[in-house]
Amino acid sequence: MKWSRRDLLKGLGGLPILGAVWWAGAANTVYNRRGRSEILQQLNISPSLPPMVPNIGGEPIKVGIIGFGIRGEQLCRSLGFATKEWMEEMKAEAEIDPKNKALEDFLNQDKLNVKLVGVCDVFDVNAERAIRSFSTPENKVKRYDTYQEMIHSGEVEAVVIATPDHWHAPISIEALNNNIHVYVEKPMTHTVDETYSLRTAAEQSKAIFAVGHQHRQTLSFKTAKDIVEKGTLGHVSLIQTNTNRNDDNGAWNYDIHSKANPDTIDWEQFLGSAPKIPFNKNHFFRWRKWWAYGSGLSGDLLTHDYDRLNCVLNMGIPHSVSASGGIYTHNDGRDVPDVLQVNMEFPEFSTGSSQAQGKEKGMTFCYSATLGNAFSRPTILMGHDATMELGNTLTVWPDMASTRYAEMLEAEKMLPHIPIYQYNPGANVPDAISSATSQYFADKGLMWTYINGERVDSTFLHMREWLSAIKNDGNVSCGIKEGFEEAIAAHMAGLSWKLGRKIAWDAEKEVIKPIAGVDFDEVLLSSGEPEILPVTTEQL
């Protein structure tokens, strides 16, 4: 058989095309990968792994729940106890919407070594629901009329406190003084004074004290800490973090139960240290809207954002705080603002510098909140070398004027609009630098936090850590030090809003710098419009 040139061209013509395409594809990918690994090597970030805690072995820990409202129920589910009503409701919802995995996730949740022995709630309906749902033939959940009765009963080793804010500290202190372990919801305290008393109680107690900032368990935050410590962002001069809500639930207008009346609610006990007013369902169910029982955006939601950043940066109590805002969208009788902007100054704080030493120092933490718009504004850490968007996933973009990455930016190995690092606990690859496309998929909420292939919630992890610390005499990630910083920062924000002026912290004396003629706790608890105080030179 003879092959002419024409034959070869017609028969083998595809070969050079195949070779060229193969070479182009391979070369391109290898080049891009080399660029990526060069960046990764330079960044040297260790993605965080799921937390490991020692086993909660031995006899079950006897836990009592104080406050079995919305949050109390959620905390009990994290402990492994769901009410029958909730189970039925979630079952029905899963039938309508197969995407609703709440029940499935609850049933798959690891069992904690806990015996729920008692409940304390001033509303009969809540207490009875807990008893009905959690009592078993071997373990009848007991109702205690007061928290003192529960703490002194000798039946309870640990308490979970999910009451209105003004009860957090008194109950925590009583429990700690009796060496009963405490898991208390945020904010840790309702007044400045209580913050010191609670710190003393926690330090002197043998019991383990934990504050319910469950996001400290979120893997992306732990990775973010590593990123900041490695100097990836350079010096962070500004943090922007937000609360954006626009619905009744978000504005604390919770449902009012039909069976609520003076016979089913121990009104006197609910009021506690709050001003004595006649029975009022609105105040009882929607207590977050009044300074007498709650602390609105500063205590309820700013604390979340402050602690989220404090667990990454460990920046501590701000040097000074100024706040502004008002009641602009929910004129429904509340006295806490529904729009709040808080600027916390940290003039001495530094996350390190890629420039001349000492050139970069100081940071402003800017919290911006509205209950009148739910547009999603992300949490952003703005550094000289890079910007980090921090949420369940985490993305880092280089800054176009970065000193650290100047060469790579010049060589176009880095581009300001392409992330240099992305961490997504749910993705297959733990430390992939990704394109804008996969960022898009992550933002869509398609990825979840998985541990060993199962979706888990951070409150469960936070409670597990507390229970493990009780059994093994370990540490908790949000204890009294972190809680103290959170509470003081929140109170400074509340005071600043109420007084219309800057509030400063004296780090040496560990006190909020006094203002002549002003009793901080009186101001914090007062209702009504903020009072604008004149500033004197000695106070600056």
Add this chain to the structure above:
Amino acid sequence: MVDSIKDRNVNISIVLLRVFIGWHFLYEGVIKLFNPEWTSFGYLASAQGPLKPFFSLLISPSVIGWVDVLNMAALIIVGVAFTLGVFEKKGAIVAIGLLALYYLAHPPFPWLDQLNTEGNYWFVNKNLIELIACILIYNFPTGHYFGLNYFIKRKPIKT
């Protein structure tokens, strides 16, 4: 009567179509082959439309590895078959299957959100058009005109 010039033009056109589709498949396959971090997870996880439950099954941890390998292998097989002009009918079947899956994972139906697309589509998108082109290649194989099939076809002819 056969118009040989027209016949030649048709052949050349289909050869070009075949080679370019092959090029496209091959390049996609090679990119994935040389990038160990690539996964179809994101594409499948965000699937929409009537076959969404099927695509959701594919992302389970035990399956996704196989899905990724098969997808990559299929892309390369089609790419090689089309550029070289060999086994093109079989290649076309594989290509039609792959493109149908891509189309059905993110169908451009007006009632569905269009995720991450660079154009505007209403029922018909580029995947579907490429699929139809592959049907044409299946029905009009051109490997004997330009490609390895040229030799296979020549074999029985004694000179």
